[in-house]
Amino acid sequence: MTLRKLLLAAASLILAPALVISQDEGVLLNPVDIYKPLVDSWPVYSGDYTGQRFSALKQVNQSTVKNLTLAWTEELTAGAPGGGGFRFGGGAPAQVIVGGEGSGEFTTGNSANIKGSILMIDDVLYVTSPDNVWAMDARDGSLLWRYFWKTRGGTHIGNRGAAMWNNYLFFETPDNYLVSLDARTGEERWHVEIADFEQQYFSTPAPIVIDNHVLVGTGNDLDAPGFLQSYDPETGERQWIFYTVPMKAGDPGLETWPNLDTARHGGGQVWIPGSFDPETRLYIFGTGNPTPGYTGAPRPGDNLFTCTLMAVHVDTGEMVWYFQTSAHDTHDWDSAQTPVLYDAVVDGQPRKLVSTAARNGYFYTVDRVTGEHLLTQKFGTYTNWALETRPTGVVEPNPAKEAIIPGSLVSPVEGGVVNWPPPAYSPATGYFYTHERNGFNMLYLTEPDPRGSMGLGGKDRVQIGSMPSYLVALDPLTGKAAWKHEWPGGGGGGLLATAGNVVFTGDGSDNFAAFDATNGSPLWHTRIGNPSNAPQTYMVDGRQHVLVAVRDRLYAFQLY
Amino acid sequence: MRASLSLAGTCLLVLGFAVAPAAAQGPPRRPATFPAQQRPPGDPALVARGQQLYAVNCQFCHGADLRGGDSGGPNLLRSQLLFNDQEGELIGPLIVGGSQTQGGGMMPAIPLPGSDVQAVAAYLHSVQASMRGQGNPPSETVTELNILVGDEAAGKAYFEATCTSCHQASDMNGIAARFEEPKDLQNCWLRGGEGRGRGAPPAAPSAVTVTTSSGAVVQGELIRYDDFFVSLRDADGKRLSFTRRNGMPKVEVKDPSDAHLQLLPKYADKSIHDVTAYLVTLK
Numbered sequence: 001m002t003l004r005k006l007l008l009a010a011a012s013l014i015l016a017p018a019l020v021i022s023q024d025e026g027v028l029l030n031p032v033d034i035y036k037p038l039v040d041s042w043p044v045y046s047g048d049y050t051g052q053r054f055s056a057l058k059q060v061n062q063s064t065v066k067n068l069t070l071a072w073t074e075e076l077t078a079g080a081p082g083g084g085g086f087r088f089g090g091g092a093p094a095q096v097i098v099g100g101e102g103s104g105e106f107t108t109g110n111s112a113n114i115k116g117s118i119l120m121i122d123d124v125l126y127v128t129s130p131d132n133v134w135a136m137d138a139r140d141g142s143l144l145w146r147y148f149w150k151t152r153g154g155t156h157i158g159n160r161g162a163a164m165w166n167n168y169l170f171f172e173t174p175d176n177y178l179v180s181l182d183a184r185t186g187e188e189r190w191h192v193e194i195a196d197f198e199q200q201y202f203s204t205p206a207p208i209v210i211d212n213h214v215l216v217g218t219g220n221d222l223d224a225p226g227f228l229q230s231y232d233p234e235t236g237e238r239q240w241i242f243y244t245v246p247m248k249a250g251d252p253g254l255e256t257w258p259n260l261d262t263a264r265h266g267g268g269q270v271w272i273p274g275s276f277d278p279e280t281r282l283y284i285f286g287t288g289n290p291t292p293g294y295t296g297a298p299r300p301g302d303n304l305f306t307c308t309l310m311a312v313h314v315d316t317g318e319m320v321w322y323f324q325t326s327a328h329d330t331h332d333w334d335s336a337q338t339p340v341l342y343d344a345v346v347d348g349q350p351r352k353l354v355s356t357a358a359r360n361g362y363f364y365t366v367d368r369v370t371g372e373h374l375l376t377q378k379f380g381t382y383t384n385w386a387l388e389t390r391p392t393g394v395v396e397p398n399p400a401k402e403a404i405i406p407g408s409l410v411s412p413v414e415g416g417v418v419n420w421p422p423p424a425y426s427p428a429t430g431y432f433y434t435h436e437r438n439g440f441n442m443l444y445l446t447e448p449d450p451r452g453s454m455g456l457g458g459k460d461r462v463q464i465g466s467m468p469s470y471l472v473a474l475d476p477l478t479g480k481a482a483w484k485h486e487w488p489g490g491g492g493g494g495l496l497a498t499a500g501n502v503v504f505t506g507d508g509s510d511n512f513a514a515f516d517a518t519n520g521s522p523l524w525h526t527r528i529g530n531p532s533n534a535p536q537t538y539m540v541d542g543r544q545h546v547l548v549a550v551r552d553r554l555y556a557f558q559l560y
Numbered sequence: 561m562r563a564s565l566s567l568a569g570t571c572l573l574v575l576g577f578a579v580a581p582a583a584a585q586g587p588p589r590r591p592a593t594f595p596a597q598q599r600p601p602g603d604p605a606l607v608a609r610g611q612q613l614y615a616v617n618c619q620f621c622h623g624a625d626l627r628g629g630d631s632g633g634p635n636l637l638r639s640q641l642l643f644n645d646q647e648g649e650l651i652g653p654l655i656v657g658g659s660q661t662q663g664g665g666m667m668p669a670i671p672l673p674g675s676d677v678q679a680v681a682a683y684l685h686s687v688q689a690s691m692r693g694q695g696n697p698p699s700e701t702v703t704e705l706n707i708l709v710g711d712e713a714a715g716k717a718y719f720e721a722t723c724t725s726c727h728q729a730s731d732m733n734g735i736a737a738r739f740e741e742p743k744d745l746q747n748c749w750l751r752g753g754e755g756r757g758r759g760a761p762p763a764a765p766s767a768v769t770v771t772t773s774s775g776a777v778v779q780g781e782l783i784r785y786d787d788f789f790v791s792l793r794d795a796d797g798k799r800l801s802f803t804r805r806n807g808m809p810k811v812e813v814k815d816p817s818d819a820h821l822q823l824l825p826k827y828a829d830k831s832i833h834d835v836t837a838y839l840v841t842l843k
Contacts (some may be wrong), residue, residue, distance in 0.1 A: 080588070107588035153591030153598045155693075174591075198643045200594045200695070222594070222695035223638040261661075265638055291695065382825050406707040406833045407746060409824065440824045442747055446705065451628055454638055455695010460743075464750045465821045488786045488811075509786035521806070522787045 027166040028183055029121050031211050035278055040539035042120040045161055045206040046422065047536065051275035051340045053424040054497045055537045059544035061500030064559055065514045065524045071545060071558040074141035076112035078132045078552070080104065081148060094143040097186045099179065100131070100150030108156045113532065114549035116161035116206055119169075120538040125547070126164070126183065127554065130156040130174050130204075135186060138540050141554060145186035151175050154202045155219075160273065160420075161206035163214060165233040170214050172203035178216055178231055192236040199224055206273050208283070210314050213239060215283060217270030222455045223291040226268035226306075228283075230317060240317030244268035244287045244305045252319070253304030262299050267291035268306035272336040272420050277352070277368055282311040282320055284341065284354055284368060288334040289326075294403050294459040295445070295452030296330040302394075303328050307335040309356055309364065311371060321371025325358045327394050330402040331385065331443070332456055333360040333416050340425045340432060341368055344477060355476040357423055357434045359416030360385065362395055363479040377479020380417035382438045382467050385410055403445040403459040413439040414461050421494035422534050424503065429517050431473035431482055433503050435491045438467035466490065471505065471520060485520035494534020496546075504546060506531040512548055512555070528555055593693040596643065601689070602682035609676075610683025617655075617670050618680065626687055627697060632665045636684060637697060643688070648674070648681035655680065707743050708837055710830070715838030718831050726819055736840045746836040752820030764816040768792050770802060771810040785811050 029043050038047035039056045046053055060068060081096035112129040119126040120138055127134040131151050135144040152175040162171040168189060169181040176195040181188055195201035195218040205217040214231040226244040231237065245266040246254035257263035267290045274285025290299060290306035305319075307326030312319050325335040339356040346353075354368035361380025366373055373393035378386075387396040401408050415437070423434040440463075447458030469491055470484040489509030496504040501517040512535070513525040529550040536547045546557040592598045615624075621633030628635040636642055645651050655677055658669035672680070690698040720729070739745035753764075768782035770790055780794040783801075790811050791801035802809050815821065 105588060106591040108591065151591060152595070154595055155593050156591065196640070196644065198595050199640050200596075200643065221693075223635075224640070261634060265635075293695075384825070400829065404829075405705050406709045406829075406836075407743070408829050409750070409827055409832060411825075442750065444705075444707065444743065448705065451635070454627070454635070454691075454697050457692070457694070457696035462743075462747050464747065465752075465817070465824055467821065467824070507786055509784070511786055511788060513787065525788050527788075 029164045029166065031165055031209055034209065041122075042118065042536050042538050043164060044119075045117045045163070045208060045273040046275065046338060047117075049210075049276035049278065050342065050425075051338045051422070052342065052427070052497070053422055053495060053534065054426050054499070056499045057537055057539055057544045058498065058500035059539075060498065060502060060537070060546060060559060062502060062516055062518075062523065065500070065502050067559050068514070068524055068526075068546060068557045069560045070526075071543075071556045072141040073553060073555045074136065074143075075553045076114070076127065076129065076132075076134055077110050078112040078129050079107060079110040079148070080150070081146075095145045095186065097145065097147045097181075097188065098150065099147065099188045099191065100173075101175070101177070101191075102150035102152045104150050106151055106153045108151065112552035113158065114551065114554070115158035115532050117534065118536060118547060118549070118554075119162055119164055120536070120547075121164055121183075123540055124183075125554075126162045126169060127549075128159045128162050128171050128206075129552075130159045133162060133169065133171055133181065133186070135183070136554075138538060138545070138556075141556065147179075147181055147186045147188070149173050149177070149179060152197055154197060154200075155221075157202070158204050159206075160204055163207040163209045165209045165212075165214065168233060170207045170209070170233070172205060172207060172216060172218070174202045174204070176201050176203045176218060178207065178214065178236065180233070180236060190236045192231065192238075194218060194229060194231075195220075205271055208273050208276070209233060210276055210283065213314055215273075215314070217273070217285075219269045219271040219288070220267070221291075223265035223267065225264055225266065226270050226287060228270045228285065228312065228317070230314070242312050242317040242319065244270060244308070244310070246304075256301040256304040258298070258300055265291060266299065266303055266306060267293070268308070269334075270336070271334070272338055275339050275341050275354070276314065277341055279352070280311075280320075280369055281314050282368065283314045284309065284311045284339050286310070286325070286335040286337050286339060286356060286358075288336050289329050289332050292452045292454050292458065293332045293456045294330055294443075295447055295457075296328055296402060297450060298452040299328075301328065307333065307358075307360075309335065309339060309354070309366060311368070323364065323366050323371055323373055324394050325356065325362065325364055326360045326397075328397055329360070330397065331360070331410065332414055333358070333412075335359065336420065337418060338422045340423060340476075342425055342427065342476070344430070346374065346477060353476070355425075355432055357418050357432065357474070359412075359418055360395075361412050361417040362386075363432075363474060363476075364393070365476050365479070375477065375479055379434070379436060379472065379474060379479060379481075380412050380438060381436065382411040382440065383417065401443075403443045405445050405448060407442040407444045409440055409464065410443045411438065411440045411467070413437075413441045413463060421492070424495035424497035425476070426497040426501075426503075426517055428499055428501060429473070430475070431517070432476040433495045433497055433517070434472055434474060435495075435505070436470045436472045436484070437490060437492075438469050440464045440467070469508075471503070471515060473517070473520060483520040485515065485522075493531040496535040496537060498537060504535040504548070512550075526555075526557070528553075594691070596685065596688040596691065599685065599689060602686050606679050606682045607686045610679035610681070610686075613672065613676050613680050614683055617672065621667070625697070626684065632661075633667070634661060637688060637691060638695075642684055645681060645685075648677040651681055651684070652677040707746065707833075708840060710833030710835070710837030712834070712837045712841060715831075715834035715836065718835055719838055722823070723835075732839060732842045734842065736843045742836060742840050745839060746832065749835065749839060750820065750824070750832065752817030766816065767814040769812045769814075770800075771812075772802070773808045782813055785813070
């Protein structure tokens with residue numbers, strides 16, 4: 001028996017009683033705790049279910065943030081174990097648990113690429129990068145264990161984080177497995193295939209745990225149908241699947257496609273986690289672009305439910321309402337952005353609302369109970385792809401701004417006014433915080449064939465110029481800016497808002513910076529590079545920490 | 561679906577690794593962008609025979625490029641059945657037995673022997689493997705696409721009305737000779753000659769004026785600036801830098817392409833095409 005096996009055997013004896021305790025006591029994360037507003041921990045992708053990324057912590061505030069100092073930093077080593085060892089100082093290297101269906105034929109290198117949320121539960125951080133999960137001490141960044149997944153290959157673009165249910169972690173792999181680990185040891189419990197690898201699906205989202213559901217999305221660039229699925233956190237059995245495009249005769253939305261075959265190749269991937277409204281039990285999320293992406297001629301119509309804000313009942317997987325944020329998109333402007341749930345008074349009436357700032361440069365506010373449209377407002381200053389807005393609030397696309405052979409001058413650029421990095425909302429200020437990235441592309445059609453192209457093909461997209469870009473505080477009831485802060489470097493990364501009236505984000509000039517949530521004044525910065533994920537905050541030993549990743553390195557700040 | 565601009569580089573990188581042949585027991589390699597590229601290449605003789613069989617039996621409906629034909633055959637390059645097929649075991653029954661298609665048509669039965677089905681499958685998989693990332697087909701149409709649809713006279717008039725406040729018409733003489741492709745010329749003049757794109761002159765640095773709280777003014781070429789810092793090179797080539805707080809020192813940047821950037825929200829696409837049609841005549 002090797003030392004590792006011996007240790008595992010000993011661990012399993014110690015841990016055995018923990019496996020039989022009830023859900024209600026002694027577990028790392030009782031799922032009902034995710035219902036609580038975000039304070040000390042960070043138990044789910046957006047911190048809580050609202051998508052607000054608003055923390056009630058206020059030790060770090062407008063006055064004290066200038067005293068933030070580095071608590072610790074760690075560089076994360078990814079990849080197959082044994083290739084160069086670990087750079088974590090002090091003591092023996094932590095255990096690496098290896099799983100996966102791959103043969104070891106592929107490597108994705110030893111550099112972590114942290115582009116997702118980091119869970120903070122019971123003073124432990126759970127960090128992900130494609131094929132890798134790390135457990136780290138939230139106090140000093142020490143590595144507790146690492147799990148490495150041997151991949152079957154495919155697109156390794158990013159991973160948006162893990163989810164937890166009781167003592168169990170869940171994460172998705174680029175080759176489309178949902179993997180469950182015991183969070184205490186990193187040992188694998190099971191893995192299940194959630195999408196067909198051969199059909200070019202690749203999975204990046206953070207799963208979302210809601211009671212006894214694990215919601216998983218996945219991605220695909222090649223004319224394949226998008227879907228959201230729910231799995232049993234105990235057994236890994238699928239509970240339901242919801243397709244975002246019509247899959248059979250009679251399905252809703254089919255009238256917005258020329259025929260079923262086109263709809264079934266129509267895209268609408270679910271590649272960013274959504275938000276959850278406990279009262280209605282609606283999981284509210286955005287869908288990706290239609291395919292083929294840039295050649296819309298073979299798919300005339302609005303192409304439901306691509307680029308759509310959707311509400312699906314979490315227990316049944318049935319759609320309850322939808323609002324399309326980009327009808328018949330022809331620019332690869334996904335509407336997958338995490339929606340923000342909040343309450344506000346509209347015309348004297350308290351309303352339960354959801355808002356989303358879409359990649360296409362438009363901001364929308366919708367009643368999250370009924371799906372009733374309340375607001376459509378352009379927030380990308382130079383956004384120029386649209387005609388008038390329909391009475392329904394859906395924006396009419398201008399066919400002249402599609403890819404054409406002699407070129408059309410289009411704003412925003414392909415990456416959009418915003419992209420996957422999440423926005424934030426502060427109930428204290430009532431503002432919706434987002435980046436506003438402006439620029440122009442020339443968009444040339446290179447595939448005039450009436451059959452169109454495939455995937456994201458058929459176009460040549462050329463960057464022409466960057467226009468002024470901003471950090472913006474939007475009033476979500478009007479879509480107008482309460483304040484704007486112009487970025488010298490374009491800004492970038494996700495956002496965090498706190499009860500200390502501070503907004504954290506990257507400035508696009510290699511600074512991680514803090515801004516006054518009430519007026520956008522810069523309050524603090526540190527030149528650590530452009531953040532690759534959204535900043536987060538947590539409390540440990542009475543000290544508020546601010547956590548952010550720059551590619552393969554984590555930085556934790558605190559007041560001294 | 562595409563997450564960010566930086567993805568383009570990543571994909572090219574990954575693709576670059578993918579096309580390198582892997583030794584059977586070689587060191588670990590980068591995964592390809594999609595699974596069809598990771599499969600071992602088929603036997604060339606089998607693929608060649610499959611291509612001939614395809615041309616005779618399948619091309620009429622599915623097109624020479626496999627992306628569907630006039631007779632209604634579906635696009636095979638995005639066929640889920642074909643992606644899951646290994647060596648004809650899934651597509652064989654359809655070929656031999658015929659099938660009702662999703663588009664509502666009927667695929668006739670084509671009684672090929674099993675060895676021929678394997679050859680056709682090998683050929684189809686070889687084409688799938690040659691697709692590019694993000695769902696791009698193997699290659700675009702080779703037809704020359706003419707972007708010169710504008711009206712030369714209207715372009716000249718637009719130029720004289722809009723551009724001559726900065727440019728003399730004679731400045732433009734010879735501009736067309738610098739660009740092999742009209743598209744590159746168009747992109748370059750839209751940008752204002754920034755150093756991006758084929759044939760474009762190098763980007764000129766931005767001019768910056770830095771005014772300190774005491775009123776001192778420093779001018780030079782901008783190196784970089786943000787809310788917290790500014791650096792520049794002055795006329796003597798000396799590098800200077802300043803910490804910034806609360807907007808001070810004040811920084812005013814003059815990007816040499818500013819005039820062009822300011823025009824971007826104002827153009828109609830037709831004017832762009834007209835101006836390009838005019839500029840290509842200035843050889």
